[in-house]
Amino acid sequence: MIAPFSFRLIVSDAGARLGEFVTRHGRVRTPAFMPVGTQGTVKGLSPEDVRETGTEIVLGNTYHLMLRPGAERIAALGGLHKFMNWPLPILTDSGGFQVMSLSDLRKVDERAVTFRSHLDGAMLELTPEHAIEIQMLLGADVAMQLDECLKLPATHSEITRAMQLSLRWAERSKRAFETREREGYALFGIVQGGDDLTLRINSARALTTIGFHGYAIGGLAVGEPSELMLKIVAETTPLLPAECPRYLMGVGTPHDLIEAVARGIDMFDCVLPTRNGRHGMAFTRYGAINLANARHANDSRPLDAESPHPAARTYSRAYLHHLTKANEILGAVLLSTINLAYYQALMAGMREAIAARRFAEFCEHTRTQWERGDLPAP
């Protein structure tokens, strides 16, 4: 017997929530970080590598997968889990955000978003119903409604129009999902409204009335300052049902993660650990470290001798520097792995701290370590 999708809030501490949700493919402890598997792979990591970092759920990008290799093809091959050899839960976005950021030509109307493929220039369209169908073909444990995501800053009327359209698309997404709903799968709505609190309130209330398994805060991490993003998060989370998971899309830095958890967020996704890893940057408890910097060239010490991940303890900074300068695949692989392991250790640390009702203390300690900066030169 397959249980329905369910979220359980275990305990709150200092605004932060410890919980877990269960999907068709297993349990996810929250606060949770989802690495991004854009094209059916978390860039640079094997599925085994991803699991070893402590990851319990990954994100797939509907836009990329519908273009290549195609949702029907993945379905015929047994679904995304089987295709990418990832047996644990998968959340897919709806494709709306990537249409905005990757297509140089797009048109939004009531019915659909029409856009040009960045791969072959073909004109394609995505309706809310089609976005749900694609995500079901992929076999996503958690699907997202199609929304219209604007870049900030934008005019008030533009933000209002996009938020209201996204609400109507939320209703259509819900209807499309319900016609096919299966046990253990979930659909999340997305709060829009830019940096306007009144719009965010209206969006959150209307979505709650429609009713979703979880609620995302979208339209952030699109160029606005971190302080503004956190202010909007702080004002939005109280409007969302406490008994559902809350997902802050596209966020963020380690700093953003602890600040957003402190404001009641349960889930995150971001390309930073893997993208920055490919460019020679390591996230550590000493803060961010640029391995391309010449000061590491003769440093025989590991990145972090106390890291839970062996790669951060095994290889010297000098070797990681060399791999980065020489543009070697192994450098991208090791730093992506080390970064994702740091992110997941940070999430696990937050979960333990909330359980022990020491979340504020944990955050203070973590920030102090970051501010102290990297090890002094040897």
Place this chain on the structure above:
Amino acid sequence: MIAPFSFRLIVSDAGARLGEFVTRHGRVRTPAFMPVGTQGTVKGLSPEDVRETGTEIVLGNTYHLMLRPGAERIAALGGLHKFMNWPLPILTDSGGFQVMSLSDLRKVDERAVTFRSHLDGAMLELTPEHAIEIQMLLGADVAMQLDECLKLPATHSEITRAMQLSLRWAERSKRAFETREREGYALFGIVQGGDDLTLRINSARALTTIGFHGYAIGGLAVGEPSELMLKIVAETTPLLPAECPRYLMGVGTPHDLIEAVARGIDMFDCVLPTRNGRHGMAFTRYGAINLANARHANDSRPLDAESPHPAARTYSRAYLHHLTKANEILGAVLLSTINLAYYQALMAGMREAIAARRFAEFCEHTRTQWERGDLPAP
């Protein structure tokens, strides 16, 4: 107590030799294939990945490592084994071949080769003595003499001149090595002479008189047809001492490997398994397979359900095709790993066959499988 470098010929069968040699960092069973770790990493694989393929020795490129990060730096960091986290034997080339193939400006005289760095344009020189010093700083278990390697075809007088210079450099290399010789480390001489049998004979005899721990056949796999290469190998190996390992440099395809083992070769190095893996080509018992080909797009079968390596059994051809088309790091990583595992399984198969005195039968069976080609479409 550290044993001296030693080679033991266990048994011969149909021209092929089963043996093993012992260096400071362990035992290597022959025939052996050495993956190429040009810049202190076998491209795309972690050291653990490399070991899991059955690899017992890797090759490092002196030319690349002397330019970046520098031999003195690697020595200060504890040597190449520690730097790249590879505890098993390492053979380094002398740098001569890379000077020929990568530097756009070079001048060879009696004393040294002078060349322009392909990284920063600096003019540098390499003497036979300096090449030995660098390889000792790296900590190579097996060092190679500096030689002059020509592209074929070349004129007879050019080949003669380069062969004779390489012999004089062999003597200088031996003297430089002996002033620093340590237990468990070895120096190999390199037979030159292009496609001229008389020159090859002269080179092999003169090198044997100088006396090395092992003998390489150089100046091949530089553009000549495979048949010519194998003819020269067949004519050269009988001239080399049976009690020393014989190394065919820069070779080759799986076909070349079995043909050269049949002609008495014990060691190989080649970039093919990793380089071709990065470009979507898999080496399998069905022959070479181009994963970029659209016929794999919907194929749910693994590359080879009976492969000894899990990656070749786990991922579908459709997924490997997708990763290749999407230019994903994981595609390069998986195919490089699968290819190296195939190479090492082929070497292990040859060793077992020689031990069982069934080498000719093994080769026949392997060739038949290759010629049968890939699986029919599903």
